[in-house]
Amino acid sequence: MSPPTHANSYYAASANDKVIRPQLTGEHRCDVCVVGAGFTGISTALSLAEKGKKVIVLEGTRIGFGASGRNGGQIVNSFNRDIDYITSNYGDVIGKKMAKMAFAGSELIRNRIEKYNIDCDLKHGNVFAACNNKQFEELKAKKALWEAHGHNELELLTTSSIQDHIGSERYVGGLLDRKGGHIQPLNLVLGQAKAFESLGGEIFEDSEVVRLEQGKPGKVVTKQGTVIADTIVVAGNAYIFGLLPDIEKKAMPCGTQVITTEPLSAEIQKQLLPSDRCVEDCNYLLDYYRLSGDGRLIYGGGTTYGARDPGKIESIIAPKMLKTFPYLKGVKVDYAWTGNFLLTMMRMPQVGKIGDNLYYAQGYSGHGVTNSHLMGEILSDAIDGETERFDVFASMPQYQFPGGRMLRVPYTALGATYYNMRDKLGI
Template identity: 80%
Template sequence: MSVPSHIDSYYAASANDKKVRPKLEGEHRCDVCVVGAGFTGISTALSLAERGKRVVVLEGTRIGFGASGRNGGQIVNSFNRDIDYITRTYGEDIGQKMGKMAFAGSELIRERIEKYNIDCDLKHGNVFAACNKKQFEDLKSKKALWEAHGHNELELLSASSIQDHIGSDRYAGGLLDRKGGHIQPLNLVLGQAQALESLGGIIFEDSKAIRIEQGKPAKVVTEHGVVVADTVVVAGNAYLLGLIPEVEKKAMPCGTQMVATEVLSEELQKQLLPTGYCVEDCNYLLDYFRLSGDGRLIYGGGTSYGAREPGKIEQLIVPKMLKTFPYLKGVKIDFEWTGNFLLTLLRMPQVGCIGDNLFYAQGYSGHGVTNSHLMGVILADAIEGDRERYDVFASMPQYPFPGGRMLRVPYTAIGASYYIMRDKLGI
């Protein structure tokens, strides 16, 4: 019998926990059944287990199989839409409440790593790199905005001082966020999964949910078993695959691509990223990069709308890498992979409840590492009866992409082309 596996990525190759969890068979009873063992699902389950709840997690393939085990590994604060946009769009009250949550995800990640002694190559600090003067002015505004909401560990970087952190003359300046950072994401989710199991939580792999029967209690049905639960949380994000169509139509899977080089010499590592901070640029379709724990450059970028798998990732990403670091020409690429994240029309996370006891959360639109961890605690709070933070997210409108499944990809690609042109023109 074949065992499902992670994709062939650097993260899978360097995973600390290669244990395969059993497949669900027969009937299990619990307080909460969580569908999806990525950051959202495991964070929710762990938060509930810490409060004494009996939790079962169903994963269709392997823990962290989707975006949680494939992403750039960057701890980036706030949301895809920043606090100023949220305030203008949804009002001062919502803006203030979102501002209080904008930096909570990164704090939670660090707390979990320390509390459960998770080995995931945590490094502190990230740099937002401006590719032109317009982007640099925007970073000045971001600094003022975040400081107004209590974040005081920021430093503006000039075109010369950013080279103290990035060995490239490509950038017009930047913003250093010392509350940001980076991790090996698959090891982070695996470490939290082990913490969940230590508290009595149960995780079944290779156990795709094929049907949810709503009611009190609800039933989550797989090919070989069923979980009966008082509450269900669906945390499949870009990998729902038809389980709840009314939720799935509200967002669009998008693919992003990464490569990891061979292990680089210490001298070359210091030349690339002297301070070890991770970096993302400020373009609409951004590039992002960092050093791994064993000294590889992990470089990602590009977006394929509709989660299409690019045929040759190396040919797509390496030219981007060489534009930033021309002196890496000839460096060997050891790994290349792609993963899907979920984009929403308003670029805000979507949170809700169908009926009384079927919760869902999805659509972090590129800010999933921090937002998904926070969302797990918010969902656990809501299940326990504290809906204050949940209601902030749930109050925001959730629109389906226009044109349905057939037209949402071309419509979004047209919109992206407009912003790509703006990036190129520096406006």
């Protein structure tokens, strides 16, 4: 039986590291066993290895197989719910503590790239694009909010000045965040995995975990082997598959689709995105896009609730791309793929501890690139006894979607239809 492979994506085709790690066999012993080799798992493992811990990572398929190796590659600051929402719903104390972490994920990513010399096509700056005046007013408020919490690398873009960044007539304005950016996400997670291994860490692929046994120590069991560990971290996110059923009930897998064009001429690249920033619009069901390191347009969107894989991804996303950039008509699409992210009821990450020695983190609700890296550092600190930041997240209540597993998809899709209509009407 052949080993599992990555999705047939542009990221997999341009991966720097195509080495297949061994499958777990026999019994192993370590300080911490991390389940899942995506951003959360590898960030946690690398942070722990930097502290001198003996860490083993188990991955059911390949490093970065899930959302970490399929996402839009955009470094977007803050959380799905912004600081004002957090303060309003969870109080001033939690609001102030969360504000201190809102921009930490992007800094951590840049520090890792520099420290370990990771080649992942890092480019700086992202643009939030307003499709109507209501969204533009919301971007003005975002700028004021972030500046009030110390983020001063922001620029409001008018209908005229946004043309310096996006060659499209769709937008009435925008907000440039110079602390944002974009990367080749699979190469980012693979680069960190290599850094982790350089510090003595071990990664086993094609090693799906079938059972967790809590205790002191705990036991993580695959079909071919076992890891005995003082501490266990579950970092499977949308791909957790039955390991923690009570936790799985509190979040819902969602699918997003991405296409990548053939390499474009330098002239077309300059016409599309003159400043080479990445872009996401402000719609509830948003579009996002950017240029790759080799000059392709990567365009994504089309959220589906319940992680249903659409049959024809290109037919869903290409019309969105052409609505934004009509002059790309006739450009060939080389890659199309889908991937799952995990949505929570409150759109905030779910973080916690079960028993004495099992930690989990999940549900970044579309802000996974930055939040997952931050969470890895936070989990590492908590395991090492520094729980201040972990306790902030863990104190936030976690709710199930209304309707349970049967009705959560139609209820959420109905809500999305409502907000999508509001976006179209500009209200």
